[in-house]
Amino acid sequence: MDMLPGASTISIDTLSSNITQQGFTVQVSTTQDTSISEVAGQWMAVPSQPPSWTTDYQTGHFGILSARERADTGYTNTAGDVVFARRYATAPRVVVWITAFDFGVGATWRLNAFPTNIRGRGFTVNVNTWSNTVLYSANVSWVAWPAEDKSVIGNYWHPQVARLNGTGDDVEMAGFGNTSFVSFDKGVSRRMFPELLMGFSQFDVWRGPVGMKLRIENGVRREGTDCTVRSFGNVTLNNNVNLAWLAAT
Template sequence: MDNSNWSHVGTSATKFVLDPNKPTMNLGSLNDNSRDDEICRVVLHEFGHALGCVHEHQSLAADIHWDEEKVIADAKRLYHWDEDKTRTQIFGKELDATMHSAFDPSSIMCYMIPPEWTKDGRGINENLALSETDISFIRKAYPFRTRNTGRLSVSPDIRQPYPPLALNSKIIEFDPPYPLPPRIILGLTLLDAAKTANIRVRVHTLSQSQRSNKSFTLNLDAWADTELYNAAATWLEFARSEVNFEVGQFDTTDNRSFEDRQPSAEGNFRRDMQHVDFPPGKYAEAPNVTVWLNALDLSKDFNWRIRAAARNVTTSGFDVVIESWDNTVVYSASAAWVACPRNHPGVASGTVSSSAHRKWFPPRLANGGRVKFDIPFDRTEPKVFIALNELDMDNSRNFRVKVSADKIDDKGFNWHGDAWADSILYTVGADWIAFG
């Protein structure tokens, strides 16, 4: 039995282990009596190798003044290593490494180095957990948590914009597949519909129990006499293992019939609201909550004014709100939401609105600005997902609006909330969430 700990580094396992019955990693020193901290140290270290990380003390950036004679003698006495193995495991530099950080003595990939092994008496303690540099480096080297593009448009992805069609769908394949069907939230990013009928549009998919681990069907639909020329949506996928994220959906028809007018609320606002409870102890502080509109049924007879938002967010829950104002008639609407811990590594989120930059009147076709991340991402180009959460449009023209993000870098991105042709856009807003 091999009582040593080792692992092939990254894809070298496919080069040197040709027999599928032979291991690519060995955790031979661990047993039922091993301490938790020792298990943690060994597993993290060896899986670091499996992910492609080399020994930190052998990094090109490391500057360790070895007492080689002492190290060789101790390694032979303690580990039964010959001189060649000691030089390979301790002294040799990993010249094949294509990415490296500044030397990090706190890295899980660094051996413990007794002070007497160095000529200047500077040793390195045994590291039992991932360092900040370890976490940052792996984020740079590996793909995003959200693996798929998360964008689909009726035109040109499904059909041409004319003639208008009510039912539009496409199968979205997960690449790679998930072990189990993921949780999905959807948001509208673009709508182009005729003013001659009520604005009835929704983006939806099958229920959780009907989804596959390999794909899902995304539907961008209208109904009744609504004329839908184009629509687009974004989505987020969350594996079952991503327990830090809570997701959900609020539909006003859960509380009232579409025939019932929105209930009165404060002042000029009418509001549908649902309280969401988080699992007990889920969040240590109030999380960030992103809310996206994903279905609308608005009367054609009045201006289209609607907003979805998270209110009264605490560690135990929040209120998801869909509201309108003035004489707008909302027969129904729905919104998706995702909650994420504040300062969660590799995630940022926020809200943008044209109202932050200008008054609602006069209307403008082009709106937007620059969003600056509170903390820059490790990656040079994180993924940004943005969808509508606020609209104020004139019903005398066709309903045309879209939100998007571009010029994305590690420090921020540009957002756009635009209408086109003769549409009249007073206010547009969106929620966004970024991963990097």
């Protein structure tokens, strides 16, 4: 993401439309006067009725404006219940990505999305912020799959992106990136080269005139991926970052 805030907000919204068997259209938009220099994203296509011999993925979206009004910025946590179209025999694995946000520009931009109460028939999706952040709206996408399916794994990774001030304390740093190795499950690593999806599920970016400038870099191999999260353009990224990832063969 490489974005400049407007006079009152910084926002982005991503969605898909015109979905056919041949492809689809990706739309990226903003509200008011936010400027986007560059945005890169990932996507996966899932059949609405998967054959019995494939992974039973289920996907969906949640927007906090389905649970509160845009002006109700006093909320720190917004939750919604997700009911699966097809019930799983046991609690599945679930990962959640941030796909849209709309912040006020006067305070640090903080957002966290995560699942709780995961069970065979559904789960609770949570989207929250903290401290003095003004969050007008946010959307997330989620993916669920059977926990016993060994061809797919996924989890959350918390990189230490803002550390090393000589004392080991977490500090705010601008333009700092740290690379870590994220290991794949042996059941996946022993099979073919996996496909990887990875996106932000939490970030904490110091608001400022230089905007939102974040990047994820991956070096995928069979055993795992070298992953780097970095800010650039003198943007300060605090040490409250989580990435949701999914690797499938």
